[in-house]
Amino acid sequence: MKAVVMAGGEGTRLRPMTANQPKPLLPLVNRPIMEHVLRLLKRHGFGETVVTVQFLAALIRNYFGDGEELGMSLSYATEEVPLGTAGSVKNAEEALRDDRFLVISGDALTDIDLTDMVRFHEENDALVTIGLKRVPNPLEFGIIIVDDAGRVQRFLEKPTWGQVFSDTVNTGIYVMEPEVLEHVAEGEPVDWSGDVFPKLLAEGARLFGYVADCYWEDVGTHESYLKAQADMLSGQVGIDLDGFEMSPGVWVAEGAEVDAEAVLKGPLYIGDYAKVEAGVELREFTVLGSNVVVKEGAFLHRAIVHDNVFVAPSTNLRGCVVGKNTDIMAGARVEEGAVIGDECVIEAEAYVSSGVKVYPFKTIEAGAVVNTSVIWESRGQRNLFGPRGISGLVNVEITPELAVRLASAYATTLKKGTTVVTGRDVSRAARTLKRAVNSALTASAINVQDLEATPLTVARFETGREDSVGGIYIRTTLGDPQGVDILFLDADGADLSQGAQRKLERVFGRQEYRRAFPGEIAELTYPPRVVETYTRDLLRRVDIRGVREAGLKIVLDCAGGVASLVLPNLLGKVGVEVLTRNAGLDEANPTETLAERMRDLERLGELVSSSRAAFGVRFDPVGERISLVDENGELVGDDRALLVMLDLVAAERRGGKVALPVTTTRVAEQVCRFHGVQVEWTSTSQDVLTKAAAQPSVVFAGDGRGGFLMPEFSGTVDGIAAFVRLVGLVARTRLTLSQIDRRIPDAHLLRRSVPTPWAAKGSVMRRVVEAAGNRTLDTTDGVRVVEGDGRWVLVLPDPAEAVTHLWAEGPDADAAQALLAEWAAVVERAGS
Secondary structure, eight states: OEEEEEEOOOOGGGTTTTSSSOGGGSEETTEEHHHHHHHHHHHTTOOEEEEEEOTTHHHHHHHHTTSGGGTOEEEEEEOSSOOHHHHHHHTTGGGTTTSOEEEEETTEEEOOOHHHHHHHHHHTTOSEEEEEEEOSOOTTSOEEEEOTTOBEEEEESSOOGGGOOOSEEEEEEEEEOGGGGGGSOTTSOOOIIIIIHHHHHHTTOOEEEEEOOSOEEEOOSHHHHHHHHHHHHTTOSOOOOSSEEEETTEEEOTTOEEOTTSEEOSSEEEOTTOEEOTTOEEOTTOEEOTTOEEOTTOEEESOEEOTTOEEOTTOEEESOEEOTTOEEOTTOEEOTTOEEOTTOEEOTTOEEOTTOEEOTTOEEOTTOEEOOOOOOOOGGGSSSOBTTBEEEEBTTTBOHHHHHHHHHHHHHTSOTTOEEEEEEOSOHHHHHHHHHHHHHHHHTTOEEEEEEEOOHHHHHHHHTSTTOSEEEEEEEOTTOTTEEEEEEEOTTSSBOOHHHHHHHHHHHHHTOOOOOOGGGOOOEEOOSSHHHHHHHHHHHHSOOTTHHHHTOEEEEEOTTSGGGGTHHHHHHHHTOEEEEESOSOOSSOOSOOHHHHHHHHHHHHHHHHHHTOSEEEEEOTTSSOEEEEOTTSOEEOHHHHHHHHHHHHHHHHOSSEEEEETTSOTHHHHHHHHHTOEEEEEOSOHHHHHHHHTSTTEEEEEOSSSOEEOTTTOSSOOHHHHHHHHHHHHHHHOOOHHHHHHTSOOOOEEEEEEEOOGGGHHHHHHHHHHHHTTSEEEOSSSEEEEOTTSOEEEEEEOSSSSEEEEEEEOSSHHHHHHHHHHHHHHHHHHHO
């Protein structure tokens, strides 16, 4: 039986370590990752192995040769272009067509029992057996659910937290029958989990999952690279370390010289012919490569030092990686999370700050302080993007320097000479950051149309026009005057998709920004009459028939934000009597706290009631979302406002579909059913809701947080368009908001958030699925468990916080509360 080792990946997330060598050759305790994989294969009798190579293929072939030194027979299948996980194996079909074979990744560390996995495959007469492992954080892997017999039930490749329904993930280790290759197209990029396996599953093929009780670590990030070394040193992996154990946990390889006056606190590893002088202190989880010299007074803790590195006296290395052939000179400090590439020089007294990456062949001058930050996966920054774009404290986490790098990364993902729209709210911080963004974009050969201070809705509208390919909008974080959000928009004016966000994150993390030649520096323009164009198109597309005849009086609150830049031009053409408050732009207070918002809504209600207005509307500071007050001055909560708008639109359209997030009360289904409208449930992600609203049959969408999408005008959330649509609907209905609200059934939907450690999120979702038993499950976003009597609970991990959110709905408040308490207890037990 043959094995296939996939060794074609670039390992871009591990740069600069992989800037000039392929990921399978990265050393783990002084052996390449792939060598550990090959030794595992040999232990289980896989002597004949095919290695698929693509990126820097010659380096892998030269290092391992024909496998004689390992006592194996190696051959190579080279891809001219990347073919994906399945395409690369198909490329080696000539050597695999005679018998079943095993596929394993050449860049993951594991001690899986391959013999037992093959036995499992044979006993189940499987076409494919997939090696599975339970992990704390399944986001970067493919999730697979199997039944009690091990048969595969469902796949989901690289989910968001909202899609996580288990912590059992695909390890990329497969036992396959040769006929599976008939399902892989030749010479095309094809993926096992994304393309082949789902198709086979749909056809009823015998796919099984082997849940392995083993060690497995996908060495894909700097964090996992350090973790794998620590796990090897602490004995968590079933592998052999070269050398002998000089004292408990202190491993010393052949020819190494360690002075008796050196302080060694294991577990740690000292490589072949390394030299450690007196007065050196090596602490836990330090690894020294071959021929490393560490001079007196040096201190190393959790440091991974590759081959042929010189570490001068009085240096300090903590939690970092130092590439081969690098010199660390006297008194230099390299802090936690920093990565120094191959053949660098860190001169005397230089300071390399936490998280800094130094690419190969660079020199850091003596006494220099290098603190340019890059992404480091701490808890607070697991992903660059959060629910509000890229967010942080002004001039602390979000600085002009960061804005320049972000804009440069965004520009690098676009073609030279294209146009991007930029805009901001009224704050001075947003103005400062937007100027930095504009300069970075034009320096990267991207033309900029600067809308200056403008509602986010107008910026989305202008971005969605034909001559722009994207946009950047900067606003103060809602409810936090010290925070700022940077939103990146696609060519339609919507938030970037998950895939586009990951692409931008990769460019940002590598810091490989494109710069324009002097003759390519792009233009910065200020387009005229943008508000007039927005207003004209809005009134042309949104139905306002009957408004003038109805003689409506409305009270508006602009919250001191940029909506007031559009409303004067708009209201005169709509034909309503309007009382406006907070219409001035307030640079000093660009957002409001929750208490201030509730105070202003109460004041708005008083004005609506005393003036006998039809209703009141309060815009958020960027004009994206609205809050409603009925004719009695009573606040209409966001959940009820969504039902009111839904009822009005559905009653008028009498057909089509509406898009709503799964967190919406199922009373919405009753409303839609009454009016002959269908509901399409979506995830809570803004870009997914926007994509659903773009379908031709969708007549309305809302997010339940005051955000409404009017597809006849725009495919994005637009508070100003929602206001105009509401005016027309109320005018033609001749009903008040309270009358409309009263004809809609009461909803009993409750919400709770349960603190959940990051490491427990995957297991929490698995426990929820297990606890559901035979109940109906919906995994559109998170896991929704539906009881036989219609009650339901939704369990959804937060993508940015260490919490899990729960929603529960029942026929009355007590039933909803009991259901919420029951499942909150399940989550708490699983997360403890």
